[in-house]
Each structure stands twice: as C-alpha cells, then as structure tokens.
Amino acid sequence: MTQQAFQDYYEDVTSYCYGCGRLNQAGLQIKTVWDGDESVTVYRPKSQHIAIPGYVYGGLIASLIDCHGTGTAAAAAYRQLGVPMDDPNYYFRYVTGSLHVDYLQPTPLGVDLTIRGEVVEIKGRKTVVRSVVYAEGVHEPTARGEVVAIQMPRAWVEEMVAGNS
Amino acid sequence: MTQQAFQDYYEDVTSYCYGCGRLNQAGLQIKTVWDGDESVTVYRPKSQHIAIPGYVYGGLIASLIDCHGTGTAAAAAYRQLGVPMDDPNYYFRYVTGSLHVDYLQPTPLGVDLTIRGEVVEIKGRKTVVRSVVYAEGVHEPTARGEVVAIQMPRAWVEEMVAGNS
Numbered sequence: 529m530t531q532q533a534f535q536d537y538y539e540d541v542t543s544y545c546y547g548c549g550r551l552n553q554a555g556l557q558i559k560t561v562w563d564g565d566e567s568v569t570v571y572r573p574k575s576q577h578i579a580i581p582g583y584v585y586g587g588l589i590a591s592l593i594d595c596h597g598t599g600t601a602a603a604a605a606y607r608q609l610g611v612p613m614d615d616p617n618y619y620f621r622y623v624t625g626s627l628h629v630d631y632l633q634p635t636p637l638g639v640d641l642t643i644r645g646e647v648v649e650i651k652g653r654k655t656v657v658r659s660v661v662y663a664e665g666v667h668e669p670t671a672r673g674e675v676v677a678i679q680m681p682r683a684w685v686e687e688m689v690a691g692n693s
Numbered sequence: 694m695t696q697q698a699f700q701d702y703y704e705d706v707t708s709y710c711y712g713c714g715r716l717n718q719a720g721l722q723i724k725t726v727w728d729g730d731e732s733v734t735v736y737r738p739k740s741q742h743i744a745i746p747g748y749v750y751g752g753l754i755a756s757l758i759d760c761h762g763t764g765t766a767a768a769a770a771y772r773q774l775g776v777p778m779d780d781p782n783y784y785f786r787y788v789t790g791s792l793h794v795d796y797l798q799p800t801p802l803g804v805d806l807t808i809r810g811e812v813v814e815i816k817g818r819k820t821v822v823r824s825v826v827y828a829e830g831v832h833e834p835t836a837r838g839e840v841v842a843i844q845m846p847r848a849w850v851e852e853m854v855a856g857n858s
Contacts, residue, residue: 544743546750554741576719578709579788580850582857585711586789587759591752623744624751629792634853685745688799692747 533559534567534599537613541689542621547595558592560599560645562607567600567645567657573637584635584663589671593629593659596643597675598622601655604647605679621685622655622677629673639664653679698724699732699764702778706854707786712760723757725764725810727772732765732810732822738802749800749828754836758794758824761808762840763787766820769812770844786850787820787842794838804829818844 535548535558546555560569569592577588605620606613635641642662649656654676661671700713700723711720725734734757742753770785771778800806807827814821819841826836 542745544746546742546744547752549743552741552743554739555743574719576717577711578714578717578720579711580707581709581854583853585756586792587712587752587756590755590759590792590794591750594752594755624794624796626796627751627755627792627794629755629789631789631791636857688748689746692801 531561533561534603534613535559535595538621541685545595547591548599556591556595558595558599560596560603562603563644565646567596567603569596569599569643569645570640571643572640575637578637579634582637584637584641586629586631589631589635589641589661590627590629590673592641592643593661593671593673594624594627594675596645596659597627597657597673598624598677600645600647600657601675601677601679604650604655608650619682621680621682623680625654625676625678627673627675629671631671633666633668633670635661635663635670636666655679696726698726699768699778700724700760703786706850710760712756713764721756721760723760723764725761725768727768728809730811732761732768734761734764734808735805736808737805740802743802744799747802749802749806751794751796754796754800754806754826755792755794755838757806757808758826758836758838759789759792759840761810761824762792762822762838763789763842765810765812765822766840766842766844769815769820773815784847786845786847788845790819790841790843792838792840794836796836798831798833798835800826800828800835801831820844
C-alpha cells in the first residue's frame with residue numbers, strides 16, 4: 529500500500545501521540561490507510577509487549593484499537609467531504625471519548641497484527657469506529673474493539689497546549 | 694503503604710506482563726495494594742506517554758485500568774477465601790475478557806495517577822472490577838473503567854507457555 533498514512537497528515541502538535549505520533553520516538557508510531565471502505569493498521573508488537581510469554585499484552589491491543597479508531601475517524605471526516613486530509617480549509621482531529629475491547633482469544637507475539645476498522649456512525653462531532661484484530665497465522669480474530677471518537681476543534685488543541693507551556 | 698503488592702505474589706511465568714510484571718524491565722511494573730475494600734495503584738506516566746503535549750495518552754490509561762483490574766480480581770479471590778496470595782493451595786490468575794474505558798476529561802502529564810478499583814461482581818471464573826482514575830491536582834476523575842476478568846487455571850497458563858517454547 530503506497531498511500532500516505534492518515535497520521536502522516538497531522539501537524540506537529542498532534543504528532544507526539546505515544547500510539548500514533550510520527551514525532552514520538554519512544555512511541556508505537558502506528559500507520560493507518562484505507563483499503564476500500566475499511567481502514568487498516570499493521571503493527572508488529574515488540575518483544576517486551578508480553579501478557580504471558582508468547583502472547584501479546586492486552587493493553588497494547590487496546591492502544592492499537594484506540595489510535596486506529598481516532599485516526600480512522602479523522603480520515604473519514606475528510607473523506608465524507610471528498611477532500612484530502614491536508615486540505616487547509618478543514619481541521620478534523622479526534623480524541624477518544626470511550627474505548628471498548630473484547631479479547632476473544634490469546635494473540636500470539638512475534639507476528640504482524642492487522643487491525644481492520646469500519647466507521648459505523650458519524651453524527652455531529654461523534655464518530656464510532658469498530659475494529660477487528662487479526663494475528664498473522666490465526667484464522668479467527670483475536671480481539672474486537674469499538675472507539676467513540678470525539679472531534680476536537682483546533683481551538684481546544686491550541687488552548688490545551690498553551691495551558692501547558 | 695507497606696503491604697506487598699498483588700503483583701509481587703505472582704510466580705515468574707506470570708510476571709513478564711508489560712503492564713504489571715516485576716520481571717518485564719521495559720514494562721510499566723504497576724503495583725496494586727488494598728486500601729480497605731478498594732484496590733489502589735499509583736503510577737506516574739513517563740514523559741513519552743503523550744496524547745497531545747501535556748496530557749496522558751489514552752492507551753496508557755487503558756493499560757493501567759487493565760492490569761489494575763486483573764490484579765484486583767486475583768487479590769479479591771484470595772481475600773474472599775480469607776487466605777494470603779501466596780497460599781500454595783490456591784492459584785488465582787486472571788486474564789482480561791473485556792475492557793471498557795470512558796475518558797472524562799484530559800489527564801495531565803507529569804503528575805501521579807491514582808487508580809482506585811472496586812470489585813462489583815464475583816461469579817464463578819468471572820470477576821468484574823470498576824476503576825476510577827484520578828490525576829494529582831485534579832479534583833474530578835479523569836477516566837472510569839471496567840474490566841471483566843476471567844480466571845485462568847494453572848493448566849491453561851502452563852499449556853500456553855509450553856506451546857510457545
């Protein structure tokens with residue numbers, strides 16, 4: 529897939545996220561793209577992301593679902609308007625209002641995980657993204673998740689960051 | 694608080710968890726103790742655990758709620774029987790069946806977070822733990838979570854680990 533990832537369109541201030549920020553050197557730096565109407569993130573957990581030896585830590589899976597969801601919500605907002613994510617006339621960034629994960633079976637460590645998401649609702653500032661997690665070599669999904677993403681106006685971001693500098 | 698933490702009672706094989714394992718050098722190594730009927734974890738996020746600059750990453754909050762929940766479930770199982778967590782006649786370890794987090798307001802980075810949990814249900818192998826996250830200096834909770842923890846018999850743990858070695 530040669531598309532630019534959703535997260536690579538974010539301006540610097542929203543690019544320090546531990547899960548998906550391209551500027552967070554210690555973070556996961558996940559990348560999400562469209563595959564038709566689904567969004568796709570592929571991530572290989574690191575050796576330390578252990579639940580019990582040989583299996584992936586559930587908190588990491590939750591983190592992947594989280595950033596995959598907010599990234600998908602952002603991309604879907606631009607897509608709905610038919611504009612690219614770097615259109616300067618629009619600013620769509622999302623925070624997580626709620627996160628739900630069902631762990632269906634153990635997720636093996638040492639292989640790629642693929643998170644596939646679909647937008648199930650866009651209503652005002654709220655977007656709901658449902659995701660499924662697959663582990664390479666395992667037929668059935670190992671987890672399912674849902675993120676309720678809330679659009680964060682540019683003024684919020686600026687105020688929050690200003691309040692902390 | 695001078696109690697030994699719940700997680701310090703786990704044997705080696707269940708002590709590599711990225712969130713709470715004492716043997717995972719790259720992990721969060723959270724520690725949970727009782728405070729009356731509530732369980733308490735205090736954790737100071739690292740500088741890289743950023744959502745936007747100055748605020749804590751939601752995936753980290755989910756991870757804290759997750760391990761706080763499974764640890765509380767384990768401790769509650771021993772407590773219900775009136776035995777210490779190192780009683781060799783019992784083996785109570787839990788995995789996460791589902792995880793839900795509501796993010797109520799931004800969580801500031803750079804201060805201690807306190808997660809307080811209560812056991813709301815113990816039914817067979819299932820224990821439900823509800824948690825509230827407080828950030829030092831912020832009066833109202835910044836997040837609430839619920840973990841449905843599932844007891845994992847010792848044979849499961851042994852089979853899973855054996856299958857991966």
